[in-house]
Amino acid sequence: MAEITYREALKAGLREEMARDKTVFLMGEDIGLNWGGAFKVTKGLAEEFGEDRVRDTPISENTIAGAAVGAAITGLRPVAEIMFGDLITLAMDQVCNQAAKMRYMFGGQTSVPLVIRTVFGGGKNIASHHSQSLESWFMHTPGLKIAVPAFAYDVKGLIKTAIRDPDPVMFFEHKLVYDKKEEVPDEDYTIPFGEASVKREGADVTIWGTFLMVHKALAVAEELAKEGISVEVIDPRTLVPLDKKTLIESVKKTGRLVLVTEETKTGATTAEIAAIVQEEAFDWLDAPIKRVNAPDTPVPFAPSLEEYFIPDEKRIAQAVRDIV
């Protein structure tokens, strides 16, 4: 057990699965020898497993995803990478119409055991085409599973579960968590899908969030503890399946809920969570559920603008204070 980064933990998970199962292979743009992935997640894997199993592709997102589908339904376990989450717009047909629906529309004749890795989020000043958070589109696509790891320990366990899963898994990462460090076991472990992680226990208010916002929520919780406000922080880890139970129980305990993600507000995953919680825990809610999201705009370039766009600790803390 060593303290390693999220990036290293993810790579370790990929490496161990490739070593364990020779049907596992990676494909994507610049994931191989010359580059090792835009965020260096796959660096070294082509050297280790060969260019056949760590396969550089042309810039053909829809065909990358579709080739993963074709490989998956004929016995391989592809892990396809879309370099930036914003570019999955080009692969929506293969992801949402093919991968997601094949088992169903063919009446269970086939499984589609593939993983599509991509990365969301801002904070790097790379503007509207490289900074979005689009996870809710996929949450609205039945047939897909969705992992949203925010911690090094989680990412290793979840990538393994994703690769071994018989269904198509969207594996979403976030640019600003790659460098986060944590103690991560060297050995093989998996984390089941559909189990949230309570990152901090608390009594007065529940914060549910994803990716970098979990880290920010923890900082806020620490801060608010000094004011005597006890915050529980929940990281769902997967959006599909969704661990409603942990969340609902927490809300029944605290009576208050703040949802926080980096997505633009309207139609974000936080909307779905709010709808569920008011449906299932209406009588326990002591205050309206608060949503903290980015504003409904594209992601701007200039640092002064992007900082304003991305939810910060101040806004999260304010949302908590508003309802306690």
Next chain:
Amino acid sequence: MAEITYREALKAGLREEMARDKTVFLMGEDIGLNWGGAFKVTKGLAEEFGEDRVRDTPISENTIAGAAVGAAITGLRPVAEIMFGDLITLAMDQVCNQAAKMRYMFGGQTSVPLVIRTVFGGGKNIASHHSQSLESWFMHTPGLKIAVPAFAYDVKGLIKTAIRDPDPVMFFEHKLVYDKKEEVPDEDYTIPFGEASVKREGADVTIWGTFLMVHKALAVAEELAKEGISVEVIDPRTLVPLDKKTLIESVKKTGRLVLVTEETKTGATTAEIAAIVQEEAFDWLDAPIKRVNAPDTPVPFAPSLEEYFIPDEKRIAQAVRDIV
């Protein structure tokens, strides 16, 4: 003023705008001479305005949308048709990364006055690739406006507003409302975006819904009136801008809300509406907001399955009874 179908009203709107403004033109697959559109909406327009302005295209969805973008930013007002809403998966980059974001990322240097027409919904036994309802993806895409007309009167007024709007408008239709008839004025009129239509007034519970579900809700309201339950039915007509005011006021009056659309439940537009209403009218809600949606599955083919999939009057009525 004559009673005409939704299809005819829509065509009348398109025709009048083409006659009014010669920069308006239509492009899409099979919209022209030989077919007149898969749902015959544009039938006769190529004969009237020429093949230049009613332009058949190759099967190239992303380039159809992108060409509309290019035409829009250089002075034309394209109305592009994507034959089925399910196929907009192929045009997501041009729609969501280009059309939606251009004004913003170029700092207001350009307008993108285009309309993309497409059609959602099941009920025709044409299965998973031709029956989806994907409007929530676009509601989660800042920069787009969204019209969701369900009535003949509305569709004519809204298509005109859409064409004259300086921003990109997603104009969503529904397969099973094309034949619905209503009195529609012959003359020019527009309906402002962001104004819901209260299709029926009531005092005990509010139903908010879109497309065919508004028609079903009206039938349910009629039915429930006999039981002494007074139902108010609201059709938003546009999702972006969204008329929150009419809805919130209605909920403040009735204290109860049922949301009903044909979308699969998780992440549907109904989630966003539920989140908004609990945020803004928490203290007025006498019961949890109910969502009536399709289940989280692809759309099945067999009539017995598809009927089960699409929300029906019985389920809507049940949802109302559950909370009154």
Next chain:
Amino acid sequence: MVSKKTLVELYTRTLKVRLFEEKVWDLFGQNLVPGTLHLYLGQEAVAAGITAAMKDSDWVQSTHRGHGHVIAKGADPKKALAELLGKKTGSCKGKGGSMHITEFDAGVLGATGVVASGLPIAVGAALSSQMKGTNDVVACFFGDGASNNGTFGESLNMAAIWKLPVIWVVENNFYAMGTPIKLTCPSENIAARADGYCTPNVVVDGNNALEVYEAAVEAVKRARDGDGPTLIECKTYRKRGHSRFDPAKYRPKEEAEHWLSRDPVDIIKEIAIKEGAITEKEAEKIRKKLEKEMEEAGKFAVESDYPEPEKALEDVYAEEF
């Protein structure tokens, strides 16, 4: 020249697809087929010629006009017809219908309602074959209209650079719905586009199963030898409209007459008879047998039950959660 056995096989396969489609048309006339329908009538020689050159373990990737591919590859007509009728005994349990008709066990990767969406999937299946070393080939069918979609170039390219065992089969029936190919393709042949991807290509008479077969044999050999993809453009013609209610009035009379006079079943039958592979009587016997098979398949389909409504909730994931 191919063997007599092969000629009989080509005749049988072409006819089988024909009779299947006629049965579908018959059931459709009885109002038993829900939804829409893209008949393969008129294009039978393409599916027959291509699949006759393939092994059972090879794959075909189909389209919205998929019945012919599926039946020619060896799918069970019973399950296929039941699927078209939306029955629980259908190959997709009634969940797919005409546009998703698929039988994995017969080597069909799937029919798809999204035009041109099969090409990337074929790339992936061929990659599987190559990486696993199974030596199986993948024939990917698609229309002239599909060739204008972005996946065409992407997939031809990927298959070419990785030398994948794919056969691209363009069924050029000159129309995409009502749009004549002349409006949407600047070149005479779609095949010309394959040159840009260094992919060997050939244009054949798609109403002649033997011509299709011969091209397929060469392409299959190239693929199995590890020499990469081939594109075969088959010129053919729909007997009827694009979909259920289309009278196809947009097709010029002379053009339609020319093509409809060139019936794929007649053509391969004549060849087989001329080459002494079969007699008129033997041909008739095969027809009778196949007619009986389709009759029974139709009966099976009609008599099968519709799926229970709640089945709509199954098969979304491997396990429910």
Next chain:
Amino acid sequence: MVSKKTLVELYTRTLKVRLFEEKVWDLFGQNLVPGTLHLYLGQEAVAAGITAAMKDSDWVQSTHRGHGHVIAKGADPKKALAELLGKKTGSCKGKGGSMHITEFDAGVLGATGVVASGLPIAVGAALSSQMKGTNDVVACFFGDGASNNGTFGESLNMAAIWKLPVIWVVENNFYAMGTPIKLTCPSENIAARADGYCTPNVVVDGNNALEVYEAAVEAVKRARDGDGPTLIECKTYRKRGHSRFDPAKYRPKEEAEHWLSRDPVDIIKEIAIKEGAITEKEAEKIRKKLEKEMEEAGKFAVESDYPEPEKALEDVYAEEF
């Protein structure tokens, strides 16, 4: 041979792009450029040669590597540099940055962060020109890597069937990020793909502004005459890595040396001098003038203010609601 004036113009434009990019590199070194950066250094002759053949009212569609296109087309270096620095005086008010650098008034339709997403937009702009009868042409720049994306085939096709006034400019710098084109393109030239769409095409030395210009003149003429699109493939090379921190170690030494010895500014200067269009001294004078312009532009950019945070909420729609 072209006129002396044109040679001077080509030299000036090539140099202007060079000096702009050097100023960017300089500011970047001072840590003043947020985000990433795809420098146009090394490819200057392409943008210079193409735009020199165009009118002010013509359009260019740019890419993620867009500074050169924008400056060559005549955008204000002040506003462009301010944009790169994320200042409110930038051409996009600081909302776009390097990957979206755009000046509509100079005839730039936009730079885009999505590879190959400019092609469909160029089709639409050219359609505008055709339908409105303005006679303007659209030059659409994109990379070798972009040619593998689906929009390539779709857009080449649409432009060809409608005979649109587009010039497809492939900047083949042999790499897409770290991926050598040999891994992702089976043919020697991208241009080969244009044949499949009946689009006249030519391969030129992209480091030679004159060669590029001559090809562009012909293409522009064809487009303006209503004879449709042309594809010009310019072989060129990046002076530096793909983006800000890429040392480009994946490029073979000899290859890099060969190309880097062929400097676009030197090449066009030599030609201009040899043809008697300019003297060394005149050339130096032009350089000085441009250096001064860039110096001032840099100063303007550095001294400008960052946008107020709340400006992030503006420009989503024409009017707020």
